[in-house]
Amino acid sequence: MGIISWIVVGLIAGLLAKLVMPGDDPGGLVITTLIGMAGALVGGFLVSLLGGAGVTGFNxxxxxxxxxxxxxxxxxxxALAGGRRRV
Structure with a gap:
């Protein structure tokens, strides 16, 4: 999977995750994309542990x-930053 695909999948995944879990989370579009890209790594690892196919491309x-x-x-x-508030 190319870097552009990673970025697009990361952006879509990050936006969907923030849509599913609305709240006061850090960052704008770049952080959302990075969360989605890291989510692809975490999700792909977990799904592969269960015997499934992880992230296989742009689909x-x-x-x-x-x-x-x-x-x-x-x-x-x-869970980790729950008690801390930004001023």
Missing amino acids: IWSILVATLGAIILLALYR
Whole structure:
């Protein structure tokens, strides 16, 4: 999968994750894209542990896997930074 595909899948996954889990999360479009790209790595790893195909290219399955990983990352962020407030 090329870098442009990673960026597009990351952006879509990050946006979907923030749509599913609205709240006060850091960053704009760049951070959202990075969360989605990292989510693709996390989701792909977890799905491959279960015997499935991880992120396989620019397709619906890859976007769903990346979104799952991004949701997990957002949940972890909220669990770790939950008590801290920005001033």
